[in-house]
Amino acid sequence: MADLQPNPPAEPVGRDAALAEKSDAVCRMGSLMLTAGTGSYRVKAAMGRVAAALGIEQLEAQVSLTEIVATTRAQGAFRTQVLEVPVPVVNADRISALLRVSLRAAPGLTAAELHAQLDAVEAKARHYSHLAIVAGAAAACAAFAFLNNGRWQECLAAALAAGLGKGVQLALQRFRLNQLAVVGLAATAACLVYMLCASALAWLMPSAAHPLHEAAFTSAILFLVPGFPLLTAALDLARFDFTSGVSRLLYATMVTLAAALGAWLVAWTFGLTPAEIAPLDLAPAALFGLRALASLIGVFGFAITFNTPLRPALTASVIGMIANVARLTAMDASANPLLCAVAATILVGLLAGWASQRLPAPRIILSVPAVLIMIPGASTYRALVAMINRDSLNALSNASAALSVIVALAAGLAIARMLTDPAWTVANPTWTQMPTTRAQRILRNRARAEQRRQAARPSTTDDNGN
Structure with a gap:
């Protein structure tokens, strides 16, 4: 058996x-x-x-x-x-x-x-229409043009060009085309509109020798700067998360290169030189006030394009204005630009952390738009154009200047996060046992209070349940 x-x-x-x-x-x-x-x-x-x-x-x-x-x-x-x-x-x-x-x-x-x-x-539907997003991109690039020493002519041309470029980008996204192709076409369209504005101003102002500075057209494509991927890549790398950080950094580099290639085609066609613009000759008080206004508008414009709700968008604008004006003022006083960048983004991170507990809103949607206004987009573009033109000396000079500022901005955000988030002091946190943050306690207390209010409301039904 x-x-x-x-x-x-x-x-x-x-x-x-x-x-x-x-x-x-x-x-x-x-x-x-x-x-x-x-x-x-x-x-x-x-x-x-x-x-x-x-x-x-x-x-x-x-x-x-x-x-x-x-x-x-x-x-x-x-x-x-x-x-x-x-x-x-x-x-x-x-x-x-x-x-x-x-x-x-x-x-x-x-x-x-x-x-x-x-x-x-x-x-949930988006907060803003495509028209509002186009207007946000236009306002942000106009602010960038002023902060890059542009006059009212350059600011106006950059706004018109960026608005049309953003419209082209939104229209092409509906056809689900390759994202790099969309970015390149949007950059080309924006730069072409900028050149049309230059021709129009030259015709309207024949007595002016230079009605529109040719180098300011770089501000017209700064709405294409991949700020979120760039800064989140830096934060991930700060935590030694190389899988995410390197992939995001490569993505941001490819998007930047696609935008620069589209702009370079227009610059090469019209014989433009992306040189630096001389500083504006303004009284210190006027310059301070206009920088504050431009920083406020620029951050708010970026926040709109990111579909940020109105209150967080306004909060991010104020944070960005305070930090950027302080940074520029310190640089005017001959302070080290990299130290200014680190200090400014530490201030952004601390203010965003404080504000995020009171709105409440994630600090990342407050800090990233506020930092974007500080990204050296013009020098990054000049580095890429010099590289395409095989001008090694200018390429290295502009690339090192841009990269060092970007690293400093990311370092400031990382330092602020380490100072305010206990999980950032742990090398490998257990994701199911995350430390309880103040924001989490606030949200839970609000949820309990809302439940108590709902339970305390008198019933509106009759005995028959109607």
Whole structure:
């Protein structure tokens, strides 16, 4: 008689199915955060908070620009998922809404409830129309033109050119074309409009020797500067997250190169030279006031293009104005430009951290627009043009100047984050056991207060339930 073999234990199908359902919800949170344009750290932190609320014991995630690899563990089982997402398009309002969902997640949350909250976030319409976004880009580039020593003529031409270039970019995005091609065409269109404005001003002002400075056309394409990917790349690299940081840095470099190539074609056709513009001859008080106004308008314009809600957009504008005017004033007093950049972005980070607890809003949607006004876009463009023209000396000179300022800006943001976020002092945080921040406590207290108010409201139904 054959020996009877014991039956193998039944596969814990129910446990695995429950973990799969929770893991899908966690990965959906991560993919929405990533496609909204935020950095790897914030994506992992949001995934970790909702994972802990769902009962997942451990989360391990690897995030790049367009991919997420996540492993979830609970009750002795594990599940690994790989997601591929489109190239991020910055949506500050969605980042804020998703952050609120993750911060309010409490133990007992179910996957179905989380999916319902994410559905509501996805269904939310954008705050601004395409016309408002075009106007925001125009205002930001006009402000850039002034901060780059442009006169009213250059500011007007840069605004018109950037507005039309942004319109071209929005129109081409509907056809789902290659993003680099869209950027190149938008840059070409903006620069062509700038040259049309130059011709028009030369015709209207025949007595003026130079009605429009030819070097100021670089300000017309600064709406294409990939500020969010560039700064989030620097922050990810500061945490030694090379997978995300390097991919974002390469993406930002490619976008910048595509914009520079489109502008270079126009410059080569018309024989333009992207040299520096001489400083404006203005009284100190007038220069101070105009710089403050330009910084305020520039940051607000960028915030609008990122779909930032009005209150955070205005807050970011004030923060950017304070920090940038202080930086420029210190540089006028012969202070080291790199130290000024570090100090200015530390101030931005601290003010953004303070304001984010009171709006509430993620500090990244307050700090990035405020820092963008400080990015040396003109010198970056000059470096790329010199490289295309095989002018090695000018290419190295402008590239080193631009890169050193960008590194200084990123260093200031990283220092401010380390001073205010306890998780940044930990080399490898456990994503399901993130330190409780002040913003999280504020949001949870507000959620409890809202629940108490709703419970205290008198019922409007009658005895029949009507």
